[in-house]
Amino acid sequence: MTKKIDPIRPTDDEAREMARLLVAEAHYGALAVLEPETGMPLVSRIAVGTDADDQVISLASDLSFHSKALAANDRASILIGEPGKGDPLAHPRVTLIGRMKRLDNASPERAGLRETWLKQHPKAQLYVDFADFHFYRLKLERAHLNGGFGKAYVLKPNDFSQR
């Protein structure tokens, strides 16, 4: 017998603030993409940061499975939020859903992103300028926030905007 429950709560300012904080503090995440050859959903770890407009960015090698997948289909989602002690499902996390757009290394935007990225990821200095590394920006369409058991929300891009 299926329970007749809508598990999604109405979005409020507490949920918006929690989601914004998770994104602002993220240094890595789990990226889901579609494998071109098989259509399988593939998840892998990526480094995560934010640009000057608080949009989620990443830096990835063209040699990675996820970069090859994104070159064929930019549909993606990113899970952000690190579990602490105790039940991993009791800790807040957010799934950002949208399109991962690759930035050409010749783009005039790159210098600014590079500087922002290196502030957030100083160790990336070692490889940020390798020719096979590119920046990506998530074009956010919606998000699933889970603040712990029974605290599920569906957010829109403007829920992440600063008030």
Next chain:
Amino acid sequence: MTKKIDPIRPTDDEAREMARLLVAEAHYGALAVLEPETGMPLVSRIAVGTDADDQVISLASDLSFHSKALAANDRASILIGEPGKGDPLAHPRVTLIGRMKRLDNASPERAGLRETWLKQHPKAQLYVDFADFHFYRLKLERAHLNGGFGKAYVLKPNDFSQR
């Protein structure tokens, strides 16, 4: 210009041991599934454990987005491995790729899985017997192991078997 490099190393015993350890020590992971309505790759956090045969299992509510997705299409992958300090891409992780099979709660297997699960996840005692929670077992097809920069491997199910 694309570099002519195969970034995948030949699988050796060190890689097999690393992958086995990551799975054995996992308490949670990031699950990628296909959203039924849109075909988008969706990633979310799940609790992870292993059964008596070292197969990956999980316990999830039917109310979750991922359970609904798996009911429509059991294709999935699970990212396992927790980053420590420093660059998150320098820490080992493995992506397990296959099918997530839901176990009926009336199955004679359930009692054994329940006992195993509660040893690995004692806090799940609070909800393991709720009617909307079900066990899942990953039918592994292959895996991507990343042992840190430049240490990528593609593994088969028998690479996870005990020697």
